[in-house]
Amino acid sequence: MSQTITIDPVTRLEGHGKITIQLNGQGEVEDAHFHVTQVRGFEKFSEGRPYYEMPSLMARICGICPVSHLIASAKACEAIMSVRIPHTAAQLRRMLNLAQMVQSHALSFFYLSSPDLLLGMESDPAARHIFGVVAAKPELGRAGIALRRFGQHIIELLGDKRIHPGWVVPGGVTEPLAPAKRDEILAMLPEAYAGIALALTAYKQIAASFKPEIEVFGNFPSNYMGLINEDESVEFTDGALRMIDPKGNILEDGITATRFTEVIGEAVEPYSYTKFAYYKPLGYPEGSYRVGPLARLNIVKSMGTPQADTELAEFKQLAQGLVQSSFHYHHARLIEVLYGIEKIEQILTDPLILDKQVRATAGVNRLEGAGQAEAPRGTLNHHYKVDENGLITWANLVIATGQNNNAMNKGVLQAAKHYIKDGKFTEGILNRVEAVIRTFDPCLSCSTHAFGKMPLALTLLSEDGKLVDQVIR
Amino acid sequence: MTVDVDVKTLVIDEQEVSARAGQTILEVAQENDIKIPTLCHLDGLGDVGACRLCLVEIKGSNKLLPACVATVQEGMEVSTNTERLQKHRRSILEMLFAERNHICSVCVSNGHCELQTLGQEQGLTHVRLPYRNPELTVDASHERFTVDHNRCILCTRCVRVCSEVEGAHIWDVMGRGIDSIIITDLHQEWGSSACTRCGKCVQVCPTGALFDKSKVGSDHPKYPDFLLQLNLMREAQ
Numbered sequence: 128m129s130q131t132i133t134i135d136p137v138t139r140l141e142g143h144g145k146i147t148i149q150l151n152g153q154g155e156v157e158d159a160h161f162h163v164t165q166v167r168g169f170e171k172f173s174e175g176r177p178y179y180e181m182p183s184l185m186a187r188i189c190g191i192c193p194v195s196h197l198i199a200s201a202k203a204c205e206a207i208m209s210v211r212i213p214h215t216a217a218q219l220r221r222m223l224n225l226a227q228m229v230q231s232h233a234l235s236f237f238y239l240s241s242p243d244l245l246l247g248m249e250s251d252p253a254a255r256h257i258f259g260v261v262a263a264k265p266e267l268g269r270a271g272i273a274l275r276r277f278g279q280h281i282i283e284l285l286g287d288k289r290i291h292p293g294w295v296v297p298g299g300v301t302e303p304l305a306p307a308k309r310d311e312i313l314a315m316l317p318e319a320y321a322g323i324a325l326a327l328t329a330y331k332q333i334a335a336s337f338k339p340e341i342e343v344f345g346n347f348p349s350n351y352m353g354l355i356n357e358d359e360s361v362e363f364t365d366g367a368l369r370m371i372d373p374k375g376n377i378l379e380d381g382i383t384a385t386r387f388t389e390v391i392g393e394a395v396e397p398y399s400y401t402k403f404a405y406y407k408p409l410g411y412p413e414g415s416y417r418v419g420p421l422a423r424l425n426i427v428k429s430m431g432t433p434q435a436d437t438e439l440a441e442f443k444q445l446a447q448g449l450v451q452s453s454f455h456y457h458h459a460r461l462i463e464v465l466y467g468i469e470k471i472e473q474i475l476t477d478p479l480i481l482d483k484q485v486r487a488t489a490g491v492n493r494l495e496g497a498g499q500a501e502a503p504r505g506t507l508n509h510h511y512k513v514d515e516n517g518l519i520t521w522a523n524l525v526i527a528t529g530q531n532n533n534a535m536n537k538g539v540l541q542a543a544k545h546y547i548k549d550g551k552f553t554e555g556i557l558n559r560v561e562a563v564i565r566t567f568d569p570c571l572s573c574s575t576h577a578f579g580k581m582p583l584a585l586t587l588l589s590e591d592g593k594l595v596d597q598v599i600r
Numbered sequence: 601m602t603v604d605v606d607v608k609t610l611v612i613d614e615q616e617v618s619a620r621a622g623q624t625i626l627e628v629a630q631e632n633d634i635k636i637p638t639l640c641h642l643d644g645l646g647d648v649g650a651c652r653l654c655l656v657e658i659k660g661s662n663k664l665l666p667a668c669v670a671t672v673q674e675g676m677e678v679s680t681n682t683e684r685l686q687k688h689r690r691s692i693l694e695m696l697f698a699e700r701n702h703i704c705s706v707c708v709s710n711g712h713c714e715l716q717t718l719g720q721e722q723g724l725t726h727v728r729l730p731y732r733n734p735e736l737t738v739d740a741s742h743e744r745f746t747v748d749h750n751r752c753i754l755c756t757r758c759v760r761v762c763s764e765v766e767g768a769h770i771w772d773v774m775g776r777g778i779d780s781i782i783i784t785d786l787h788q789e790w791g792s793s794a795c796t797r798c799g800k801c802v803q804v805c806p807t808g809a810l811f812d813k814s815k816v817g818s819d820h821p822k823y824p825d826f827l828l829q830l831n832l833m834r835e836a837q
Contacts, residue, residue: 177740177748179814184706291705296816488814490743516740516791517813 129157137161137561144571146560147398148543154550157459161241161532161541163565163571164484172523177299177463178204178491178517184597185509185524186291189570191234194227194282197295197503198364199509202384207513209492215482216502221364222474223285223295225467228363229319230278231503232420232460232467234286235568236326237271240457243562244333244588248340249482249555260368270322274529277319280464284308299486309475319468326462327438339456343545344563345453345538348373350406352382352530354501360431363501369426370406370416375449378438379517387508391525401571404530415471415533418505419567420459425449430462432469453538456566467501491517502527504568528569538563610676619672626667626774628656629680634818636680638704639719642804645828646764649776651696653689654716656680664688689722698729699778700736701750708807708820714806715753739784741791744813745802747782752809754780758801765827768796800827 135145138515149161169188176184182200186193198220205212212220242255247262250253261268279289285304294300334341352370354362368382370390382390393402393410406414416422424443430436443456443461451578474480497510505527512521542563546556607620609735612634619628624647629636640651649666656667659677667680675684679685696702704710718724736749756773761780763769770793773781804808804824811820 177736177738177746177813179816180706180708183816187705293816297814491815518738518740 130154130554132557134561136283137564144564144569145155146355146533146539147314148539148547148560150547150550154386154548156540156544156547157544159536159560161535162265162537163399163528170524171524173519178207178511178513180503180517181294181509181511181519181522182297184409188524190290191231191570192227192502192504193291194223194295195252195500195511196506197292198224198500199384199502199507200499201297202500203211203496203509203511204498206364206385206496206498207491207493207517208297208487208489208496210260210298210487210489212299212487213484215303215479216234216367216485217489218294218477218480219285219300219485222303222471223282223292224364225471225474226278226281226285228278228501228503229464229467229471230275230282232464233274233278233563235503236457236460236464237268239568240562240565241267241271243558243565244330244457247369248559250551252554252558255558256332259351262562264329265390267325270325273318274322274326277315277322277468280315281312283312296380296486298488302488303483303485305576306481309480312474316472318442319402320506323461323465323468327503330458330461334458340559341452341564343542344566345534345541346367346451347537347541349450349534350378350409350414351422351425351449352406352418352506353426354506355380355426356431359428361427361463364481366452368499368506371426371449373449373451375425378408384499384508384510386508387497387499387525391508391530392508393525393529399532401532403525403532405533406596411532416530416533417453418527418530419456419503420463421450421453421456422505423501424459424462431468432466432473434469434537435462435466438465444516445543450494453534453563453566456568459570491515500513502570504570505530514539526570528567531567531569535567535569538566606674608676608812610635610672610674610678612678613680615810616688618763621672623672625656625670625672625676625678628672636667637721639714639718639753639806640757642757642761642806642827644824644831645757645760645804648756648760652692652755655685655688656811657682657685658666658795684775686722689718690724693719693722693724694727694729695723696753697727698731700732700734700752702807703750705752708811708815709751709808709822713808714822716807729828732789736781739790740813741789741799742795742813743791744797745767745790745799745810747781747784747790747810748808749781750809751807752782753807755806756781756782756802757806761800761827763775764800766796766800768794768798770795771801 130150132148137144138147144163146161149157151157179365182197185196185200186197210329215402238257241260245260246255282292283289286294346504346549350372352368354366355364355369356366369380373379390407391404392407393404395402404410406416495512499508506529508525510523511519539560546559607618608621608712609618617632637653641647649669649670654667655664657826700816713820724758738748740746757772759790762771770784772782774813775781782787784790
């Protein structure tokens with residue numbers, strides 16, 4: 128008899144989701160899906176609002192990565208205003224985005240995933256959480272908490288609030304950086320460096336013991352996409368997108384925010400409120416790709432900071448060609464944290480960082496605009512249309528989690544097929560299936576923003592697979 | 601030479617105070633550092649007694665009076681902060697919040713809003729009434745300012761400042777009761793109205809209903825005190 132295993136809710140994630148695994152009569156895994164079960168509706172209720180309100184409105188999508196939404200949204204507004212923001216404002220925003228990346232990665236690695244990694248996939252679920260980590264590995268637990276605080280505190284210093292800072296506005300930022308705040312951030316750097324060094328060493332020591340998981344945790348060739356600078360180093364706030372194929376060949380370079388919709392399409396599956404992004408020239412699902420730390424490290428030639436570059440060289444040795452196992456997202460995340468700290472230090476030494484010119488002003492000079500940035504978990508694109516008075520008439524957001532959706536589903540199926548035999552499974556096995564999702568660090572609350580008219584397509588196929596009828600809503 | 605002043609004596613919150621005839625209870629209370637919450641009242645503008653937040657109790661009368669327009673009487677005993685008044689004030693605030701769409705977190709006036717501050721001061725923790733969630737528009741046609749009717753509480757400060765101080769009277773109220781809405785000219789867009797672009801209405805608006813364009817979350821403190829200075833200067837002329 129066929130059977131369905133449901134893991135609901137999937138724990139230690141940001142947002143609400145569930146996994147279903149279908150078994151056939153022989154107890155073999157037939158199919159597996161990761162469902163995102165919440166609806167938000169930001170694209171719909173932003174209609175009619177003034178465009179300059181969008182950054183603060185859109186930041187409310189997420190309490191973990193509000194800064195990425197702020198930045199992508201502000202950039203979309205700046206496209207509408209047709210302004211280029213002052214250099215100092217761009218640098219300050221870059222620092223804010225990096226601070227958020229550091230705190231979010233610290234949350235993902237230490238709070239959400241390290242219980243699996245440090246205590247073991249089979250360990251007692253009652254103690255498999257951050258407090259368990261602090262009890263078993265106090266130094267590492269403390270380092271994780273300190274790294275999160277480091278990022279959060281920078282956000283608070285720059286934007287007055289840890290969550291949803293109102294500092295990023297269309298045209299730049301509202302206030303320049305005060306020298307005292309710069310010095311306070313500089314003083315926090317040594318502890319952050321020590322924390323990430325400890326984490327990287329500890330991770331590398333234990334990674335070898337997870338060889339079986341590395342083999343089956345979303346380990347498959349795929350395309351990758353992320354922001355990149357002209358010198359092919361990693362970028363989180365500016366630059367343009369690069370898409371590469373599973374062998375590392377460049378499929379497309381220089382994808383600006385405006386060109387995003389030309390290149391990226393979104394498909395809908397009936398089992399999830401999150402859309403499935405794909406690279407249009409390859410179609411769906413062949414054009415599916417991965418974004419986030421693993422993708423960013425796969426597409427770049429360098430990190431652009433000395434210590435992170437050393438780590439990147441080591442990371443690239445993990446596999447021949449591209450690093451394909453999603454398990455390595457964890458490793459990539461830690462390298463990015465190191466990069467973030469180094470880059471923040473570099474930005475603070477910019478001679479213009481205390482400059483007072485931090486905001487450009489303008490009205491509506493274009494009726495459409497798009498902006499993109501790298502959120503901790505991958506590329507984020509905001510695209511708006513406005514009327515002549517600057518009121519939003521249409522908005523579309525493409526979120527990192529939607530871009531990783533196909534890979535997450537594939538990863539869940541791969542792990543389920545490997546671990547579940549003869550219909551038998553244990554809690555530890557199901558935890559491994561959940562842990563596949565955790566490697567991607569998805570943000571489900573971010574990803575389910577569409578509401579109202581879902582672009583639903585019904586396709587009727589004949590037995591031999593020919594298209595009989597299609598209804599598109 | 602003696603100046604003939606008609607002095608009234610009365611009691612406010614068990615404090616004996618003296619006042620000139622014709623003064624409002626609110627004026628006398630303010631002179632004596634007795635705080636009565638207000639919302640539609642603004643120093644420098646004529647009063648309309650619209651919001652009812654300044655209601656006070658008068659001994660011997662069952663009727664509550666708005667302190668901003670009720671004048672002092674000899675021997676009056678006024679209570680400004682009884683349990684009954686606190687309950688009424690909270691109810692009024694609840695109705696104001698439920699009537700339109702007040703989303704503090706993304707409002708330009710977050711942190712500088714008089715409605716928000718009053719809610720906090722009056723201990724408003726919940727709105728017990730169902731929210732009406734009306735569909736209201738935003739008029740962004742003006743070159744410098746925007747009006748968001750979602751956040752308007754119909755205090756009519758904008759109407760009064762435009763009429764009494766600026767002398768342009770482009771703002772007015774259209775409709776009745778819950779359907780009332782502030783309009784510019786004869787319900788034309790603000791941008792095509794006879795607005796003088798002085799911005800006084802924006803500065804006196806107690807919420808985020810009227811705001812400077814391009815200002816976003818907590819980026820928009822307002823300075824209604826300019827009215828007193830302006831009136832002083834005019835009187836001196």
